[in-house]
Amino acid sequence: MSSGRIQQALLAWYGDNARDLPWRRSRDPYRVWLSEVMLQQTRVETVLPYYERWLERLPTVAALAAADEETVLRLWQGLGYYRRARNLHRAARAIVEERGGRWPASAAEWRQLPGVGRYTAGAIASITRGEPAAVVDGNVKRVLARLFLIDEPVDDAATLRRLWLLAESLVPAAAPGDFNQALMELGARICRPRRPRCDLCPLRPDCRGRRAGVAESLPRRRRRRPIPHRQEVAALVVRGGRYLLGRRPPGLLGGLWEFPGGPVAEGESPPQALARALVERLGIEVDVGPRLAAVDHAYSHLKVTVALYRCRLTGGELRPAYHTAARWLRRRQLGDLPLPRVTRKLARHLAA
DNA sequence: GACGCGTGGCC
DNA sequence: TGGCCAAGCGT
Known part of the structure; x- marks a missing residue:
């Protein structure tokens, strides 16, 4: 299967099916960054009200940098993983006070900020600047594991490397931000964890997992340790x-x-x-x-x-x-x- | 590499 | 009720 065909099919599907999400209405780095951090390990539906409320109160990176931590945590209350909010706050102060308000110019520069890892840096750089950086999140792991019939545990280091290589080989130079979002959107709505809707999937002809009849059993994960x-x-x-x-x-x-x-x-x-x-x-x-x-x-x-x-x-x-x-x-x-x-x-x- | 780190929805 | 999972990051 050619990556060109996958890119075309996915982008065409995304063009017709992309949800109208608030962070997709702008390429403002602040808004995209905020959305990506809020979305870490958190569902879109959960994030929506928090995102809107946050932007009303702290509409710019300067406003965030000037806010006190109590305000920031109050806005984050209920979202969980509170270190994300404190890192956002720290990073905003670094951007304003140490970088003179200049945004990172690449995924590599975004990576320097606290709370911005490989996924988030790739997402922000591809969406806001068209940098052909890949993303691998839970959705992408699932989509690629099914598409390429990867049945080693996806939380295995070697498998994770392979997934990143695959994602990097797939992301097109032309519309990397749309492609990355399309991959995640497909994972969220079609290539779902349970009862995937293969009948609606634009990648169905190329999907090895579906052809083998094992799509729903992928991706495999390692056993988790019991919770005390x-x-x-x-x-x-x-x-x-x-x-x-x-x-x-x-x-x-x-x-x-x-x-x-x-x-x-x-x-x-x-x-x-x-x-x-x-x-x-x-x-x-x-x-x-x-x-x-x-x-x-x-x-x-x-x-x-x-x-x-x-x-x-x-x-x-x-x-x-x-x-x-x-x-x-x-x-x-x-x-x-x-x-x-x-x-x-x-x-x-x-x-x- | 394995943990620590929240919350809500689903089955 | 309990386990699983979600647009991960830092140590």
């Missing part, structure tokens, strides 16, 4: 009608605010764990009272059950250690801060 389940505790410390919140350090949910607490260690009771965590993390001493709620939550790599206890402040002095800051807030004010999903679940159990 951890018990955690959190404290509702009340003072004068205000609740104590701590800001999380870099890492899981970095920069977001939570009811302070921590994991329950082996051989430790939940109240013991909570009293210990509050001393270690915030320098305060409490009496742990009744359990108010328990919620389950699943992260990408961890499952937790968090029990919330009412606590009474008995001593110590508020000195954030693990947490990078602490604040006392009324219930109404909780919505002003970036909160993780699990904290919102817990907050639902508070008396209004």
